[in-house]
Amino acid sequence: xxxxxxxxxxxxxxxxxxxxxxxxxxxxxxxxxxxxxxxxxxxxxxxxxxxxxxxxxxxxxxxxxxxxxxxxxxxxxxxxxxxxxxxxxxxxxxxxxxxxxxxxxxxxxxxxxxxxxxxxxxxxxxxxxxxxxxxxxxxxxxxxxxxxxxxxxxxxxxxxxxxxxxxxxxxxxxxxxxxxxxxxxxxxxxxxxxxxxxxxxxxxxxxxxxxxxxxxxxxxxxxxxxxxxxxxxxxxxxxxxxxxxxxxxxxxxxxxxxxxxxxxxxxxxxxxxxxxxxxxxxxxxxxxxxxxxxxxxxxxxxxxxxxxxxxxxxxxxxx
Amino acid sequence: xxxxxxxxxxxxxxxxxxxxxxxxxxxxxxxxxxxxxxxxxxxxxxxxxxxxxxxxxxxxxxxxxxxxxxxxxxxxxxxxxxxxxxxxxxxxxxxxxxxxxxxxxxxxxxxxxxxxxxxxxxxxxxxxxxxxxxxxxxxxxxxxxxxxxxxxxxxxxxxxxxxxxxxxxxxxxxxxxxxxxxxxxxxxxxxxxxxxxxxxxxxxxxxxxxxxxxxxxxxxxxxxxxxxxxxxxxxxxxxxxxxxxxxxxxxxxxxxxxxxx
Numbered sequence: 001x002x003x004x005x006x007x008x009x010x011x012x013x014x015x016x017x018x019x020x021x022x023x024x025x026x027x028x029x030x031x032x033x034x035x036x037x038x039x040x041x042x043x044x045x046x047x048x049x050x051x052x053x054x055x056x057x058x059x060x061x062x063x064x065x066x067x068x069x070x071x072x073x074x075x076x077x078x079x080x081x082x083x084x085x086x087x088x089x090x091x092x093x094x095x096x097x098x099x100x101x102x103x104x105x106x107x108x109x110x111x112x113x114x115x116x117x118x119x120x121x122x123x124x125x126x127x128x129x130x131x132x133x134x135x136x137x138x139x140x141x142x143x144x145x146x147x148x149x150x151x152x153x154x155x156x157x158x159x160x161x162x163x164x165x166x167x168x169x170x171x172x173x174x175x176x177x178x179x180x181x182x183x184x185x186x187x188x189x190x191x192x193x194x195x196x197x198x199x200x201x202x203x204x205x206x207x208x209x210x211x212x213x214x215x216x217x218x219x220x221x222x223x224x225x226x227x228x229x230x231x232x233x234x235x236x237x238x239x240x241x242x243x244x245x246x247x248x249x250x251x252x253x254x255x256x257x258x259x260x261x262x263x264x265x266x267x268x269x270x271x272x273x274x275x276x277x278x279x280x281x282x283x284x285x286x287x288x289x290x291x292x293x294x295x296x297x298x299x300x301x302x303x304x305x306x307x308x309x310x311x312x313x314x315x316x317x318x319x
Numbered sequence: 320x321x322x323x324x325x326x327x328x329x330x331x332x333x334x335x336x337x338x339x340x341x342x343x344x345x346x347x348x349x350x351x352x353x354x355x356x357x358x359x360x361x362x363x364x365x366x367x368x369x370x371x372x373x374x375x376x377x378x379x380x381x382x383x384x385x386x387x388x389x390x391x392x393x394x395x396x397x398x399x400x401x402x403x404x405x406x407x408x409x410x411x412x413x414x415x416x417x418x419x420x421x422x423x424x425x426x427x428x429x430x431x432x433x434x435x436x437x438x439x440x441x442x443x444x445x446x447x448x449x450x451x452x453x454x455x456x457x458x459x460x461x462x463x464x465x466x467x468x469x470x471x472x473x474x475x476x477x478x479x480x481x482x483x484x485x486x487x488x489x490x491x492x493x494x495x496x497x498x499x500x501x502x503x504x505x506x507x508x509x510x511x512x513x514x515x516x517x518x519x520x521x522x523x524x525x526x527x528x529x530x531x532x533x534x535x536x537x538x539x540x541x542x543x544x545x546x547x548x549x550x551x552x553x554x555x556x557x558x559x560x561x562x563x564x565x566x567x568x569x570x571x572x573x574x575x576x577x578x579x580x
Contacts, residue, residue, distance in 0.1 A: 057574055062411055084414075101335060110413070113413035
């Protein structure tokens with residue numbers, strides 16, 4: 001049984017409610033359905049305005065859906081909100097904590113909100129502060145802390161009540177690469193050891209590929225893909241070929257223009273996009289055109305490419 | 320109803336006060352100024368007119384009005400704090416029920432009420448030649464009905480903010496003070512024009528202040544006034560609480576996170 005089941009979820013925003021105003025509607029989330037299994041990390045991707053945040057807000061109960069059903073652990077969310085939210089937490093790099101409260105106070109308030117009794121609450125706060133390497137900040141007011149430190153506090157808050165589901169909205173944004181790696185490791189450990197399920201949004205595609213079992217891609221409020229990160233990446237046939245050219249740079253440019261290939265250039269490096277199946281013939285054609293290159297590197301299509309293609313088509317549709 | 324989420328709300332505001340004393344200044348400064356100004360005005364008037372008890376009536380009036388206005392403001396200030404600190408999502412995406420949040424806010428407001436009133440009564444004892452025990456005895460008769468009125472009307476302001484967000488904070492502040500001229504705080508409502516008196520009769524505060532003057536000036540039993548005040552407060556409380564629940568749900572149609580914009 002899935003721990004989260006979303007059916008036909010729709011959100012239509014209406015503006016212009018006054019009698020003299022023209023009513024305008026905007027469909028932010030358009031009839032989406034998906035499931036989250038126990039212990040699964042589900043990536044939630046899409047360009048800005050795709051409906052990710054709106055969906056997460058509905059999943060947290062701070063935005064009423066226009067239509068559709070949200071079921072957690074087989075129970076309806078609207079009728080069992082409080083009971084369900086004891087097991088569902090969230091962390092977002094866009095939501096703050098009261099800055100005048102100290103780190104410990106903020107976490108203590110969060111623990112109480114999630115019904116975590118003492119002494120478990122204090123013990124868990126200490127454990128998480130040490131884990132996220134912010135134990136030394138416990139008596140500091142949140143005002144003046146760096147974005148990275150706040151993100152770690154938000155993560156500690158999210159994991160505090162030992163949740164079964166966590167909604168993570170760009171959890172590693174504004175973290176240093178080493179801390180971000182530790183956070184990813186922690187997330188994977190929580191999944192492996194405790195079977196925690198997560199809904200994960202990020203703009204870091206490498207991170208999504210590393211962490212997520214499955215990815216849902218949203219575009220203009222609709223789910224347009226539901227697959228593993230690798231399967232999505234492989235749906236893009238274009239590869240990036242990078243050449244260090246010692247002679248015939250102009251010929252390389254002329255070739256790319258003639259074949260209508262997307263390319264970039266700097267002093268010695270020439271990069272172009274080509275179908276994976278045509279890499280060999282392109283390299284031969286370049287050599288025949290008098291291009292001398294000393295180094296060739298090929299980037300296979302990845303989730304980033306997939307995401308960019310979705311974002312590009314989404315922008316074109318809006319125009 | 321769970322006590323842990325309720326304690327979270329109370330502690331969240333108490334810790335804010337402990338860490339940020341300016342928050343306390345907001346609550347204590349104006350009532351202190353009012354007590355000093357109106358207390359001395361009362362003393363002066365008593366001296367030139369020889370009117371019996373005018374100073375104690377002035378002081379009790381301002382004490383009770385401070386209780387009403389400040390405590391009413393504290394009700395919606397609790398929500399404004401969450402909006403200003405961008406904490407609204409952390410609160411309402413947690414398991415706390417709206418009823419638990421309301422209970423937490425009311426308990427915090429009662430604590431603030433006790434602290435503010437204790438401070439003001441001590442201040443009166445310090446600056447004026449008035450027995451604070453007799454002042455306290457008079458105060459305690461009328462304070463509960465005004466506290467109830469403050470919380471009830473505070474929910475009206477709360478309903479506006481939960482739907483409209485911080486952009487309407489000023490309107491919420493204005494609401495509490497709008498009632499002052501109609502509540503007969505410093506004068507009997509018969510002083511007002513007829514149309515204004517009609518408004519006054521609909522306000523619970525009117526009966527508390529009228530009862531207070533009748534009791535202190537002429538030793539008339541204030542019970543009928545207090546009963547009227549409490550009944551009206553309960554009616555307004557039920558209506559505005561219902562309105563708050565309705566507006567909270569309407570606000571969720573647009574999303575609570577937008578309220579901080």
